[in-house]
Structures are given as structure tokens and as C-alpha cells.
Amino acid sequence: MQQLVIFDLDNTLVDRQGPLADWVSAFSAHHALDDHDRVRLLQFMRERCCPSTFEVIRAQFGLAPSPETLWRDYCAHMARSVTCFPGVLDGLAMLRSAGWNVVVATNGGTEIQTAKATTSGVADHVDAVCTSEAVGERKPDVTIFEKAAAACGADLALGGWVVGDGVETDIRGGRAAGLRTIWISGGRPWPEGDIVPEHITADACQAIKLLLTTAS
Ligand SMILES: [Mg+2]
Known part of the structure; x- marks a missing residue:
């Protein structure tokens, strides 16, 4: 059988953790987030990540790009980085x-x-x-x-x-x-x-x- x-x-x-940590580091550098925020962001995204996650992130850090753009960038990075x-x-x-x-x-x-x-x-x-x-x-x-x-x-x-x-x-x-x-x-x-x-x-x-x- x-x-x-x-x-x-x-x-x-x-x-998933390695590429996620890389993404969070690059994202934090790009948006001038400090170390404390970088760690918070990594913890926030560790368990689950979906389009609505980026509405929260955008609001929390006062970012200019739309949640859709942030989600697209994240997906593109993860899709090409995961091994x-x-x-x-x-x-x-x-x-x-x-x-x-x-x-x-x-x-x-x-x-x-x-x-x-x-x-x-x-x-x-x-x-x-x-x-x-x-x-x-x-x-x-x-x-x-x-x-x-x-x-x-x-x-x-x-x-x-x-x-x-x-x-x-x-x-x-x-x-x-x-x-x-x-x-x-x-x-x-x-x-x-x-x-x-x-x-x-x-x-x-x-x-x-x-x-x-x-x-x-
Ligand atoms: Mg799992």
C-alpha cells in the first residue's frame, strides 16, 4: 500500500527565517528604521505575513508606499530568495x-x-x-x-x-x-x-x- x-x-x-531576516534588514535600512524597530518588525512578521500585515507596518512606521507595493516587494524578495x-x-x-x-x-x-x-x-x-x-x-x-x-x-x-x-x-x-x-x-x-x-x-x-x- x-x-x-x-x-x-x-x-x-x-x-523562511533567513530570507525574512535579510528582507527585514534591507527594508529597515531603506526606511531608516532603528535596531529596535527592526527587531520588532522581524518578530511581527515571523509567524504570519499577508497583505494586511503591510497595512499595519505602513501605519506603524508612517511609510509612503502603498500596502500593495510593500506586499509586492516582499513577495518578490521571498520568492527569489527562499531555498x-x-x-x-x-x-x-x-x-x-x-x-x-x-x-x-x-x-x-x-x-x-x-x-x-x-x-x-x-x-x-x-x-x-x-x-x-x-x-x-x-x-x-x-x-x-x-x-x-x-x-x-x-x-x-x-x-x-x-x-x-x-x-x-x-x-x-x-x-x-x-x-x-x-x-x-x-x-x-x-x-x-x-x-x-x-x-x-x-x-x-x-x-x-x-x-x-x-x-x-
Ligand atoms: Mg512551518
């Missing part, structure tokens, strides 16, 4: 040659998430990229996991795995969808709480090795 794995995109398969973590593309290829259904489920706008998946090479190494904007629900809602499974011809009822760095979005969401989970820690300790993932690995490559060698 073909197995299913649903990957998160940002900070799981691709490095996979080392070894990820080879790992995805190995999963697919081993017969796995491999799909991405990511919270975010379709245009920017698809651009990042394409630029990084992820799109060519998975069966489908499923975005919350296209689905109409964000992780941890079960709908996005259902749609992701369906997008590669799999059935959530038959089980599968979710791999991601988000405690609530990926791990709680994956479990609620009846899937087993691997949390990408990036060196962080697992937070205390009422749930635990099946496995914790430092990065996606280790998670892929685990799936290839131990998952059944």
Missing part, C-alpha cells in the same frame, strides 16, 4: 522512488507559497502543493489535510504522516486529522502540553530518513 506524508513548507522544507535546507530535495526524491505519496500543506497565500515551492525546487519533488488560501481553511483545521491527501490521490482515512515545525498547526492539526506526526525541532525543546508527536527530529532530512527506515 502506498504511504502518505504531508510536509509543512516554511521552516520545514525551506528556510531548501540541504539534502531536502534528494530526500523527497528518495521518498517518491520508494513509492510514497508526498504532498505539501502550507498556510499562506497561493501565489507566494507556490512561488517559494517552485523557486526552491520543492514543487518538482512533490505530488502537490496545497495552500490554505486555495483550500479556504488554515492548519490546524482538518480540511487542509484532507485536501492535501486528496490532491495526491490518497485517503486520509488510511492514515499517514505529517512532518512540520509548527506545534499547533502541524502536530496538533496532524493528530486531529488521525495522522502520525514528526516535529521538526530545529533544536528547540518540545513544549509541555497535552500532546506529543510520534517523533522529534532536528530537521526534515532526519525525518525523511526515519520515514524511509522505520515507518510502516
Whole structure:
């Protein structure tokens, strides 16, 4: 039987933090923001970023360009700057040659998430990229996991795995969808709480090795 794995995109398969920090630094220099504001801006954009984020940023820092222009500039930078973590593309290829259904489920706008998946090479190494904007629900809602499974011809009822760095979005969401989970820690300790993932690995490559060698 073909197995299913649903990957998160940002900070799981691709490095979002590096390009985001670069963008914030360049943006802060361009608009003459001080260090304090730069750090605040990075924290503000770390979790989530969408067109309305730039309405807040524009108002907060009294910037001249329209929110649409700021959003466009941000999207263009991220789309051309995002890269996979080392070894990820080879790992995805190995999963697919081993017969796995491999799909991405990511919270975010379709245009920017698809651009990042394409630029990084992820799109060519998975069966489908499923975005919350296209689905109409964000992780941890079960709908996005259902749609992701369906997008590669799999059935959530038959089980599968979710791999991601988000405690609530990926791990709680994956479990609620009846899937087993691997949390990408990036060196962080697992937070205390009422749930635990099946496995914790430092990065996606280790998670892929685990799936290839131990998952059944
Ligand atoms: Mg993530």
C-alpha cells in the first residue's frame, strides 16, 4: 500500500527565517528604521505575513508606499530568495522512488507559497502543493489535510504522516486529522502540553530518513 506524508513548507522544507531576516534588514535600512524597530518588525512578521500585515507596518512606521507595493516587494524578495535546507530535495526524491505519496500543506497565500515551492525546487519533488488560501481553511483545521491527501490521490482515512515545525498547526492539526506526526525541532525543546508527536527530529532530512527506515 502506498504511504502518505504531508510536509509543512516554511521552516520545514525551506528556510523562511533567513530570507525574512535579510528582507527585514534591507527594508529597515531603506526606511531608516532603528535596531529596535527592526527587531520588532522581524518578530511581527515571523509567524504570519499577508497583505494586511503591510497595512499595519505602513501605519506603524508612517511609510509612503502603498500596502500593495510593500506586499509586492516582499513577495518578490521571498520568492527569489527562499531555498531548501540541504539534502531536502534528494530526500523527497528518495521518498517518491520508494513509492510514497508526498504532498505539501502550507498556510499562506497561493501565489507566494507556490512561488517559494517552485523557486526552491520543492514543487518538482512533490505530488502537490496545497495552500490554505486555495483550500479556504488554515492548519490546524482538518480540511487542509484532507485536501492535501486528496490532491495526491490518497485517503486520509488510511492514515499517514505529517512532518512540520509548527506545534499547533502541524502536530496538533496532524493528530486531529488521525495522522502520525514528526516535529521538526530545529533544536528547540518540545513544549509541555497535552500532546506529543510520534517523533522529534532536528530537521526534515532526519525525518525523511526515519520515514524511509522505520515507518510502516
Ligand atoms: Mg512551518
